[in-house]
Amino acid sequence: MSRGFVKEEDQEEIPMVPPRADLPVGATNYVTENGLLQLLSEKDKLIHDKQLARQDNEKEQRIAINLINAKLQLLNERISSAKVVNxxxxxxxxxxxxxxxxxxxxxxxxxxxxxxxxxxxxxxxxxxxxxxxxxxxxxxxxxxxxxxxxxxxxxxxxxxxxxxxxx
CATH class of the missing domain: 3.10.50.30 (Transcription elongation factor, GreA/GreB, C-terminal domain)
Incomplete structure (x- = not known):
């Protein structure tokens, strides 16, 4: 259905996700072991926050979960591109x-x-x-x-x- 036929109060806001630290296109994502552990810890925290994202308002809950999912997507991209330097x-x-x-x-x-x-x-x-x-x-x-x-x-x-x- 076209968004022109949806009631304004039914439209959800697209969450604004702050960008991660700049990593230029083509640059290798070098990390220390501690750096990788910090990224994995951040991921665990976001997953935990997602499980706890219970709001009284269903719309607010969906927005909160969408925001966490967007942050997780950016974080997973960083983790998958990480190259640990020994x-x-x-x-x-x-x-x-x-x-x-x-x-x-x-x-x-x-x-x-x-x-x-x-x-x-x-x-x-x-x-x-x-x-x-x-x-x-x-x-x-x-x-x-x-x-x-x-x-x-x-x-x-x-x-x-x-x-x-x-x-």
């Missing part, structure tokens, strides 16, 4: 995916540590940066005592590598 196989003396890098940034006196992780695991508050970020790209393949330079606007920011570890 950190034990990474070169210990070089910055690669999964590395925890100790850096002196610019003229700072105290070092900062960042781990290079997958796009879904990235969280700057937890000092985890995406392997696709400009900083990570500048650090990849560098070794201890190397300096990576990143142009930020009109200034160059230096990142001196003090240590590299994988855990």
């Amino acid at each position: 950190l034990d196989d990474q070169p210990k003396d070089e910055v690669r995916f999964g590395a925890i890098v100790s850096l002196l940034i610019g003229d700072a006196k105290t070092p900062k540590e960042f781990q290079i992780v997958g796009v879904d695991e990235a969280n700057i508050a937890a000092n985890k940066i995406s392997f696709l970020s400009p900083i990570a790209k500048a650090l990849i393949s560098k070794k201890v005592n190397d300096v990576a330079v990143l142009q930020i606007g009109k200034t160059n920011r230096a990142f001196k590598i003090l240590g590299i570890r994988y855990s």
Whole structure:
């Protein structure tokens, strides 16, 4: 039946699903083991939420379930494309995916540590940066005592590598 003949109150809203972290077309979805576990945990939570999605109003329940299903679809796509990187196989003396890098940034006196992780695991508050970020790209393949330079606007920011570890 044409939607023109459906009562307005019978039309359901299409749920707006926030996009996942950007992963450019053609980019490999690298993840750490912890990153994959986080994705699987998120999936379990959504499945659990779907089972509990009981609303008094049937329409609200359908909308809630549709939203969860849409989130699950995006999440399942990420999980199925995930390529786990074994950190034990990474070169210990070089910055690669999964590395925890100790850096002196610019003229700072105290070092900062960042781990290079997958796009879904990235969280700057937890000092985890995406392997696709400009900083990570500048650090990849560098070794201890190397300096990576990143142009930020009109200034160059230096990142001196003090240590590299994988855990």
